[in-house]
Amino acid sequence: MCKSEIFNKVLDAVSSQTEITREQILSSCKSVEVVDARCILFHLLQEQGLYPGQIAAQARKTPAAIRYLQSHFEDRIKANKMVKIYLQNIRKHIESN
Secondary structure (H helix, E strand, O other), X not given: OOHHHHHHHHHHHHHHHHOOOHHHHHOXXXXXXXXXXXXXXXXXXXXXXXXXXXXXXXXXXXXXXXXHHHHOHHHHHHHOHXXXXXXXXXXXXXXXX
């Protein structure tokens, strides 16, 4: 599977589970719910083997922004228990497809 297919598959799963549109996730919106969804997306893409630069190109962000969100992912889980639940559910969805 190519990088863009992986990106779109994970983005669709995150959007569906969090009920936040793809456009909002990829936007510059800074609301907690949207940033949480964005963090989940970037974390799962990293788990799928994509590098920050590859994620950044698809998400229209900088590699530094990707690395920053990834480095603070555990803090987001501690601050919002739903992030962990979303993450588990999305992993199951991705594995089953």
